[in-house]
Amino acid sequence: MGFLSYVFGPKxxxxxxLEKKFYEPSGLERVSDQIITTLSLMWNISYYTSPLIVTFLYKRGYLVTDSxxxxxxxxxxxGIIVxxxxxxxxxxxxxxxxxxKMIKAIEMTKISNNDEEAKRALRKFDFDFQSWQVDFDASSVQGDEKKRQLSTSSRETRQFRLATLPCKLAAYVAIHTFGIRMIYxxxxxLLQNYLNTFLIEGRAKLVEEHKALRYKVKTVxxxxxxxxxxxNRQNGSANGNILVICSEGNAAYYEIGIMSTPLSLKYSVMGWNHPGFAGSTGAPYPQxxxxxxxAVVQFAIHRLGFAVEDIILYGWSIGGVSALWASNLYRDVKGVILDATFDDILYLALSRMPESLSGIVRLxxxxxxxxxxxxxxxxxNGPIMLIRRTEDEIISEDNRINTNRGNYLALTLLKFxxxxxxxxxxxxxxxxxxSRPVDPKNFSTTNDDLCMSRLITYASDQGKSFPMLIGEDxxxxxxxxxxxxxxxKHFRDYKSTHCTPLPKDYFDIPWDIPIENGFVFT
Known part of the structure; x- marks a missing residue:
């Protein structure tokens, strides 16, 4: 364990x-960190403003050989200062x-090839996740042919037209600069730096109160x-044998996100951060x-030992996109819960941008x-539940419930x-x-048993594959x-705004049509 381990070690x-929640560096470490942070900030500012700086230096005559x-x-x-x-x-x-102590734990995991005892010693510390060892590599798991077909089919091929080239270039620049940051x-x-203290506190709460374990998963x-x-598989609760995988919204992180709802019901729960969020690398582009x-679902199956049939995919807001994509790959999951989710982000984007830019936005x-x-x-084709926020200000226009994009998603589901x-x-x-809040009390339930009987009879004879051609006569x-x-059975209202935590009373295993098998419903 050399001196360089301390020089280039993680934060x-x-x-x-410990009683002290945050690590307090010594005076030398604090001052040097401030200097390095300041130099890094200056470099980032100069990098993004380099065209202006170069232009200024050129006009002043500084860009000559003598300089x-x-x-x-x-x-x-x-360089010497650094x-x-x-x-x-x-x-x-x-x-x-x-x-x-932390450096010793890091070195021990390297020597022992990620031995569990060494990992337990390392998990006592919260440090820069970049230095964490990879726990699971999705490339080591053989993907099936169906998954590759879905991945290929999701990439649409579009005809190239010279007339649309300027708009295409503008669209490319827009989405790769400010566009992806507006969506996510x-x-x-800057936002991550501002929230860093809250993220640290959120991780500490999960680790200390719920005995959470942090893992690094590498994607393909x-x-x-x-x-x-x-x-929670050993806590005596039946819910503990079910894993809820939580997919967060476009400005949320697992540290301060939706995990609290299934945790309150004693489910086993996994949270993850989108690419480019907090400790995750990359950028949140669709692929x-x-x-x-x-990779997260593969990790849950192959490393944590959960069967696909015991996994619930829970997505909030834009996290519903991730949850639905996973359901397309793993169709035998126990169910999908979508909270405050939209149908198509295009319509949300068009409503928030000038009409004159609609062509570029669409591209x-x-x-x-x-x-x-x-x-x-x-x-x-599996069980699914849609939860709509009746006072949603994000996926509705002017908080009008009839414009909530979740309405269109529900209609699409039922019609299909x-x-x-x-x-x-x-x-x-x-x-x-x-077009108004859906109150179950306003519906008659006298025919519910008859409706259920019709569905059971049809599904028992014809199967539950969709579209289900019941109701012709x-x-x-x-x-x-x-x-x-x-x-x-597929839709529920929650009187709240977009970002209010979902109460546990609204989190249920999605409804499914029981199949008649002799005298037993399965």
Whole structure:
């Protein structure tokens, strides 16, 4: 364990189990960290403003041969300052008992090839996740042919037209600069730096109160995904044998996200951060995000030992995109819960951008960030529950419930799964019901047993594959009864805004049609 381990070692945030929540560096380490942070900030500012700086220097006549020696001297001076500062930081860290313990734990995991005992010693510390060893590599698991077909089919091929080239270039630049950050604000480093203290506290709560374990999962495109797992299989609760995989929103992280709801019900729970969020590397472009959730599910199956049939995919807001994509790959999951999720991000983007830019917005979304849940929800045949926020200010226009994009997702689901029940008249009726808060008390339940019996009989004879062609000979009245029944089984309202935590009373295993097998329903 040499001096360089302290010079280039990761930043330590805290040691779990101590009264002092945060690691307090010595004076030398603190001052040197401030200097390095300041120099790094100056470099980032100069990098992004380099065109302006170069233009200014050129106009002032500084970009001439005689100025090269001055630039070399300046660069050398900065380099010497950095080296001296790093050495001072290394010396300061070597005098800290906590930091020395962490370095020893890191070195031990390298020597012991990630031995579990060494990992337990390392998990006592919260430090820069970049230095964490990879726990699971998705490339080591053989993907099946169906998965590759889905991945290939998700990439649409578009005809190239010279006339649209300027718009395509503008769309490319827009999405790869500010566009992806508007769609995923949690990807912005400035926001992450601001929230860093809250993220550290959130991880500490999960580790100390729920005995959570943090893991690094590597995707097939070599991104490293920051995940955390709470194992409740041994707590005596039946829910502990079910794993809930939580996919967060566009500005949320597992440390301060939706994990609290299934944890309150004693499920086993796994959280993960989108690529580019907190400890995860990469950027939240669709293919990287798809590879990330795929790797997380693979990790849950092959490393944590959960059967696909015991996994619930839980997505909030834009996390519903990730959850639905995973359901397309792993169709035998126990269910999918979508909270405050939209149908197609294109319509949300168009409503928030000037109409004059609609062409560029459409190209940018469809070519580079096509988050379309309408396609994904029709590729999943399992149990699903949609939760709508009646006062949602994010996926609605002016908080008007009839413009909530979750309405269209619900209609798409029901129309696809039961096309002969949800004909034009029934769709208009359900759309009218969705234009106001849906209160179960306003519906008659006298025909529920009969509706359930019809579904069981059909599914037992014909199977549960969708679209389910039940209702061909039904009267309009019977279709209306079935339509309302199916809406209530797949859809639920929660009176709240977009970002309010979901109460545990709203988190249920999604409803499924039982199949009659002799005298037993399975």
């Amino acid at each position: 330590l945030y805290q040691e779990y189990g 090269i020696s001055s630039f070399v001297k300046f660069s050398t001076s900065i 080296v001296i500062t790093l050495c001072i930081r290394g010396f300061g860290r070597s005098q800290s008992k906590q930091y020395v 604000p949690g990807y912005i480093k 495109d070599r991104n490293e995904i920051d995940t955390i797992f709470v194992d 990287q995000d798809k590879n990330a959730i795929d 940018a979304i469809r070519d580079y960030c096509n988050l379309n849940n309408v396609d994904s929800i029709q590729n999943y 799964r039961y096309p002969l029940i949800f004909k034009t008249t029934q769709l208009q009726r359900i759309k009218k019901i969705l 039904y009267t309009e009245e019977t279709r209306d009864q079935m339509a309302e029944f199916l809406l209530r």
